[in-house]
Amino acid sequence: MEQSMVEFKNVIKQYDDAQILKGIDMALEKGKFYTLLGPSGCGKTTILRIIAGFTNATSGDVLFEGQRINDLPANRRQVNTVFQDYALFPHLNVFDNVAFGLNLRKVKKADVQTKVIEALKLVRLEGYDQREISELSGGQQQRVAIARALANEPKVLLLDEPLSALDMKLRKAMQYELRDLQQRLGITFLFVTHDQEEALAMSDEIFVMNEGRVLQSGTPVDIYDEPINHFVADFIGESNILPGKMVADYQVEMVNKVFECADAGMRPHEAVEIVLRPEDLDIVAVDQGQLVVTVDTQLFRGDYYEITAYDTDQNRWLIHSTNPAKDGQQVGLFFEPEDVHIMRFGESEEDFDARLDSYEEEE
Numbered sequence: 001m002e003q004s005m006v007e008f009k010n011v012i013k014q015y016d017d018a019q020i021l022k023g024i025d026m027a028l029e030k031g032k033f034y035t036l037l038g039p040s041g042c043g044k045t046t047i048l049r050i051i052a053g054f055t056n057a058t059s060g061d062v063l064f065e066g067q068r069i070n071d072l073p074a075n076r077r078q079v080n081t082v083f084q085d086y087a088l089f090p091h092l093n094v095f096d097n098v099a100f101g102l103n104l105r106k107v108k109k110a111d112v113q114t115k116v117i118e119a120l121k122l123v124r125l126e127g128y129d130q131r132e133i134s135e136l137s138g139g140q141q142q143r144v145a146i147a148r149a150l151a152n153e154p155k156v157l158l159l160d161e162p163l164s165a166l167d168m169k170l171r172k173a174m175q176y177e178l179r180d181l182q183q184r185l186g187i188t189f190l191f192v193t194h195d196q197e198e199a200l201a202m203s204d205e206i207f208v209m210n211e212g213r214v215l216q217s218g219t220p221v222d223i224y225d226e227p228i229n230h231f232v233a234d235f236i237g238e239s240n241i242l243p244g245k246m247v248a249d250y251q252v253e254m255v256n257k258v259f260e261c262a263d264a265g266m267r268p269h270e271a272v273e274i275v276l277r278p279e280d281l282d283i284v285a286v287d288q289g290q291l292v293v294t295v296d297t298q299l300f301r302g303d304y305y306e307i308t309a310y311d312t313d314q315n316r317w318l319i320h321s322t323n324p325a326k327d328g329q330q331v332g333l334f335f336e337p338e339d340v341h342i343m344r345f346g347e348s349e350e351d352f353d354a355r356l357d358s359y360e361e362e363e
């Protein structure tokens with residue numbers, strides 16, 4: 001296996017009484033786009049600060065290309081950070097902002113010139129080098145911040161919620177640009193966000209965090225289709241999460257009926273949670289569905305109807321149906337067994353991975 005660019009081994013961060021990171025293990029490979037995703041305060045920024053060298057891990061190992069860097073000063077790490085508020089120098093023009101780190105490192109003047117122009121070109125700001133920061137839009141300022149980080153030719157770029165100050169349209173455009181930039185440069189990006197859509201759209205791999213732990217890591221598709229627990233299912237996209245009980249491998253009981261499902265490896269009678277995505281559900285005639293539900297509300301969303309309904313156990317269902325329904329109407333709810341996913345209470349990421357591997361062996 002190729003050596004990781006950055007690796008965390010059981011990294012713990014403690015501030016006084018509070019444990020902010022509770023044993024983080026992660027490996028970032030060269031040339032991939034990674035995202036740390038989780039609610040405010042879960043420890044995302046702390047991870048970036050430890051990689052950048054702005055703060056130290058209380059215990060555990062931080063490796064960069066296989067070398068332990070726990071005690072390496074920030075200015076000797078081949079890492080740069082793009083901050084949420086850009087942190088540009090308002091009294092310097094665009095050129096001098098981008099040149100800042102290079103001048104600090106006493107790079108030759110001619111080389112500074114070439115590197116700054118090159119970095120501005122990467123973020124599509126050629127010709128802007130003599131502008132004042134105050135003459136730029138928010139999106140352009142963010143690009144200057146990215147150019148400033150890239151001018152130092154880091155091996156890893158850390159991005160701490162870099163798009164959160166931008167309006168929705170610009171934010172979407174910058175998502176494409178950042179993804180494109182990462183692919184052109186082929187360096188490792190570690191991006192922090194609490195926006196799940198942004199994480200799904202941009203990443204090769206996502207680390208879903210909560211309260212100082214990584215709950216699940218994987219590709220956007222893996223995490224969306226196979227959430228490990230209630231928190232991940234709820235945080236990533238919209239879900240229907242219902243209580244249930246395993247009957248046997250690939251069979252689960254919910255709403256007093258037995259259904260086929262996508263998962264095995266649990267004990268019979270084990271209490272589980274069942275997750276079904278709204279887009280995997282459809283409204284059909286009462287006798288053609290697996291369950292009968294009563295429609296509560298309906299909204300037309302352009303390419304689907306967003307319907308809420310209740311089953312006989314009073315579970316609320318969110319349905320993205322291609323077929324319309326009427327308020328108060330009894331309808332059938334249709335879904336395929338492969339879309340019925342089971343989550344085990346308190347399962348660790350290792351046990352979850354082992355369980356998924358065991359299905360693949362069976363197949």
Ligand SMILES: Nc1ncnc2c1ncn2[C@@H]1O[C@H](COP(=O)(O)OP(=O)(O)OP(=O)(O)O)[C@@H](O)[C@H]1O
Nearest residue numbers: 015018020038039040041042043044045046047194
């Ligand atoms: N210097 C510090 N001293 C004490 N506690 C701190 C310090 N820095 C951060 N924390 C605490 O650590 C926790 C994690 O903070 P962190 O900034 O890593 O979270 P985050 O996931 O990046 O959140 P956000 O999305 O709000 O930026 C928070 O509860 C924060 O209050």
